[in-house]
Amino acid sequence: MxxxxxxxxxxxxxxxxxxxxxxxxxxxxxxxxxxxxxxxxxxxxxxxxxxxxxxxxxxxxxxxxxxxxxxxxxxxxxxxxxxxxxxxxxxxxxxxxxxxxxxxxxxxxxxxxxxxDEIEYVGTDTGALNPDPWPRDGRGIAAHWIDHALVAADDPGLLERFFTEALDFHVAERAITNISHPEVLGSWMACGESPHDIAVIKGPDAKLHHFAFHLEDWNAILRAGDIMSMDDVSVDIGPTRHGITRGTTIYFFDPSGNRNEVFAGLGYRTFPDFPTVNWTEDQLAKGIVYISRELNEAFTTVFT
Structure with missing residues (x-):
């Protein structure tokens, strides 16, 4: 299926x-x-x-x-x-x-x-019978779930082709050089209704840019930022909004240097017939950091 x-x-x-x-x-x-x-x-x-x-x-x-x-x-x-x-x-x-x-x-x-196709089912902390909306004993940021991952590829267009042609993903949004010569610089692909379940940007093969945790809303993003400050977490970007996917976000690093993200807001729903949104290279900073329209050097150069 x-x-x-x-x-x-x-x-x-x-x-x-x-x-x-x-x-x-x-x-x-x-x-x-x-x-x-x-x-x-x-x-x-x-x-x-x-x-x-x-x-x-x-x-x-x-x-x-x-x-x-x-x-x-x-x-x-x-x-x-x-x-x-x-x-x-x-x-x-x-x-x-x-x-x-x-x-x-x-x-x-x-x-x-x-x-x-199979993994042991253990259930959520709130259960599946008359559940409460959240657990009382949640710790720290209390992330809901791991949402997506973004990887690097020397040829993002080839990886986009693999996920769409071999695994039936569909492209929600794409970063391209320009409309006349649309070389793929990045691709946000979905297998369900989320804006993306996997994404790829230009970078060294076999590397990870980040993986993301889903939070409920903008207030949860701000609270997560407070906890990161309390715990001396190294923050890369945010809190801010993406143009791509419309999600609100903070990027930060775990103690080893693996980049994490907290991400809220589906922004929109996608389907196999969803018309791909394109962002040109000259507007890519706005696509990634919509509010300030500025990218720090680490965001496009640090991979693990």
Missing amino acids: SVMRLGFVHIRVTDLEEARNHYSNTMGMKVVHEEPGKLWLKCWDEYDHHSLVLEEGGVGLVKLGYKVQTKDDLERYEKRAQQFGCTTGRVSAGENLTVGDGVAISVPSGHRVELY
Whole structure:
């Protein structure tokens, strides 16, 4: 049927205890399992066993996991990826904790993407029977869920083609050089109704720009900024609004230097027939930082 959503992000961190403090106490995630050198965490409004894996030993992205609807989807997307020229492999149930069988794909940018159709269901902190709107014991920012990831690619247009042609994503917004010569500089792609489930910008292959946590609204973004100041978190950009996706945002770094984002406001809903919005290179600063229309150097040069 389709790819449904981003399921988990697996990253490396230099110091596991510093990362535990950041993601658990500042972001408000719950540690659901731990082994030597590794932590699994989830947000309060996520029903899967985990959405984030932290692995000690370096920095940057290990892989992204996307959930598909059926086992038939795994075979179908595996064949499509192979036809696109990608290397694929099978992932056995249990290789990823609580996750079923899957397909690993080395996408054209060198990132590892894994597709799977089963993961242990544990439920949200508020439950599914007469639930309250939020948990009373939420910590820190109390992020709802991990929302999307943005990666770098030397050829963003090729990666856009892979996700749309092989995995059935659709392009919500695109950054291009200009209308006359529309070379792709960035692409925001969705597999559901969100403005983006994966995005790519021009940069070094196999690198991560950021992954994002969903918050409820602008007030939650401002409160998150207060908590970041209380916890001495290194802030990159914001609080501000995006032109692209219309979301409100803060970009910041975990203690290892992996960039995070808190993101609120869907901005709009997308569908397979959604007409792609284009931003030209001369207006890209406004597209990313709508209010100030200025980008700091780190935003376009720091990847992990």
